[in-house]
Amino acid sequence: MTSANERETVFTYGAPALKYGPGSSDEIGYDLLGYGARRVLVITDPRVAATGWPARIAEGIAGYGLEVEVFDDVHVEPTDVSMQKAVDFARGSGPWDAFVAVGGGSSIDTAKAANLLTSNEGELMDYVNAPVGGGRAPALPLKPLVAVPTTTGTGSESTTVCVLDVLSLRVKSGISHLRLRPTLAVVDPRLTVSQPAGVTAASGMDILCHAAESYTAKPYTEFDRKRPEERVPYCGANPLADMFAEQSLRLLSWALPAAVANGEDMRAREAMALAATFAGLGFGNAGVHIPHANAYPIAGQVRDFHPAGYPDEESMVPHGMAVSLTAPAAFRFTYEAAPKRHEHVARLLAPDLEWPGDAAEHLPVVLMNLMREIGIPNGIGAAGFRESDVDELVQGTLKQQRLLATAPREASEEDLAKILRDSVELW
Numbered sequence: 178m179t180s181a182n183e184r185e186t187v188f189t190y191g192a193p194a195l196k197y198g199p200g201s202s203d204e205i206g207y208d209l210l211g212y213g214a215r216r217v218l219v220i221t222d223p224r225v226a227a228t229g230w231p232a233r234i235a236e237g238i239a240g241y242g243l244e245v246e247v248f249d250d251v252h253v254e255p256t257d258v259s260m261q262k263a264v265d266f267a268r269g270s271g272p273w274d275a276f277v278a279v280g281g282g283s284s285i286d287t288a289k290a291a292n293l294l295t296s297n298e299g300e301l302m303d304y305v306n307a308p309v310g311g312g313r314a315p316a317l318p319l320k321p322l323v324a325v326p327t328t329t330g331t332g333s334e335s336t337t338v339c340v341l342d343v344l345s346l347r348v349k350s351g352i353s354h355l356r357l358r359p360t361l362a363v364v365d366p367r368l369t370v371s372q373p374a375g376v377t378a379a380s381g382m383d384i385l386c387h388a389a390e391s392y393t394a395k396p397y398t399e400f401d402r403k404r405p406e407e408r409v410p411y412c413g414a415n416p417l418a419d420m421f422a423e424q425s426l427r428l429l430s431w432a433l434p435a436a437v438a439n440g441e442d443m444r445a446r447e448a449m450a451l452a453a454t455f456a457g458l459g460f461g462n463a464g465v466h467i468p469h470a471n472a473y474p475i476a477g478q479v480r481d482f483h484p485a486g487y488p489d490e491e492s493m494v495p496h497g498m499a500v501s502l503t504a505p506a507a508f509r510f511t512y513e514a515a516p517k518r519h520e521h522v523a524r525l526l527a528p529d530l531e532w533p534g535d536a537a538e539h540l541p542v543v544l545m546n547l548m549r550e551i552g553i554p555n556g557i558g559a560a561g562f563r564e565s566d567v568d569e570l571v572q573g574t575l576k577q578q579r580l581l582a583t584a585p586r587e588a589s590e591e592d593l594a595k596i597l598r599d600s601v602e603l604w
C-alpha cells in the first residue's frame with residue numbers, strides 16, 4: 178500500500194504499430210485483412226480528398242477484397258458539430274469493422290470520435306474531458322483504426338487524444354483515453370509533399386513543441402504515486418519519451434527550414450515525417466504543457482486571421498502556429514525548473530548558434546530565430562489579439578488543467594497572463 182505523499186516510481190509507454198516509408202500506404206488493405214476487417218470506412222477532409230490519395234488508398238483496400246466507403250467531409254480544426262456529422266454518418270451507414278483516417282490531426286481525431294461513438298453508447302459531450310464535458314470513459318474496446326497522416330505534425334496517429342472545438346462554449350477541449358490510440362500508424366512521406374509551405378511551417382512548429390514540451394515536462398518521478406486504475410496516458414518526462422524527443426529535435430534542426438523552403442525536397446520531407454513520428458511517440462506518453470495549454474484558447478478565440486496555405490473561407494489560427502506563438506515566453510518561464518533540459522533542447526535545435534549570455538534566453542532565442550525564418554507571425558498580436566484579450570485567454574488556458582499539470586513549474590493565473598502579454602509581440 179502507498180501513502181498519499183509517496184512519489185511515483187513507475188512510468189508507462191504505449192504506441193501504435195507502425196509502418197513507415199514511401200509506399201507504406203499501398204499495403205493498408207493487407208493490414209486490415211489481418212485485423213479481420215470486411216467493411217471499412219475511410220475518413221478524410223475535402224482538401225486531402227482533392228489530392229487523390231484517399232481515393233487511391235480506398236482502391237488499394239478494395240483491391241484486397243474489402244468493402245470500402247469514403248467520408249470526405251471532415252472539418253479542418255474539428256468542432257463538436259463537425260464531429261457529430263461524421264459520427265452520424267458512421268452510425269447511419271455502419272456497422273464498420275475498421276476505420277482508416279487519411280489526413281491531418283483533424284481527420285484522425287474525427288475518426289477516433291466516429292470509432293468511439295460507433296463502438297460505445299452515448300453522445301460526444303459525454304466523453305469530452307471534464308469540466309467541459311462528462312469525462313466518461315469508453316466501456317467497450319474500439320474497432321481497429323489505421324491512421325495515415327498527410328500533415329506532418331499533429332502526432333495524432335500515435336496519441337490517445339481527440340481534440341475538438343466546443344462551439345457553444347468557445348473552448349477547445351478533447352477526449353483522452355487509452356482506447357482511442359490508433360491500432361496502426363502508416364507514415365508515407367509521399368503523402369506530405371502537397372502540403373503548402375505555411376502548413377509545413379505551422380505543423381513543423383507543432384512537432385517541435387511536442388518534442389520540446391515533452392522533454393521539459395515535469396518528470397514522472399515528481400508526481401504523486403498512482404494506483405493502477407489511476408494511471409493516465411501522459412505520465413511526465415521519462416527516459417523512453419526523452420529519447421524520442423531528442424531525436425525529433427535533431428531532425429527538425431535542419432529539416433524544418435529545408436521543407437518550408439522547398440516542399441519537393443524529399444530528404445527533408447522524409448526527415449520531417451520521421452521527426453513527427455518520433456515526437457508523437459514521445460509526447461504521446463510524456464505529455465505537453467504550457468504552450469499547448471495556451472494554444473487552445475488562442476485557436477478558440479480567434480477573430481479575424483487568415484493564414485497563408487489554409488482554406489481562406491474561415492478565420493483560424495492553425496494549431497501548430499497557436500502552440501508556437503507563446504512557446505518562447507513559456508520556456509523562458511519554465512527554464513528555472515529544469516535549466517539543463519532547456520539548454521539541451523536549444524543546442525539540439527541550433528548546434529552552431531552564438532549563445533546570448535543569459536542561458537534562460539537560449540531556447541526562446543532559438544525558437545524566435547526559427548519562427549522568423551519559416552514565416553510564423555510575430556506573436557499573438559500578429560494573429561489579431563491585443564493585450565486587452567489576455568484575461569480571457571488566461572481563463573481559457575486555466576481550463577486545460579490536464580496539460581498545466583504536466584508543466585515543470587506551476588503557473589499561476591498571473592504567470593500565465595505575463596506569458597501571454599510577453600507573446601503579443603515577440604521580436
Ligand SMILES: [Fe+2]
Nearest residue numbers: 331383387500
Ligand atoms: Fe500539438
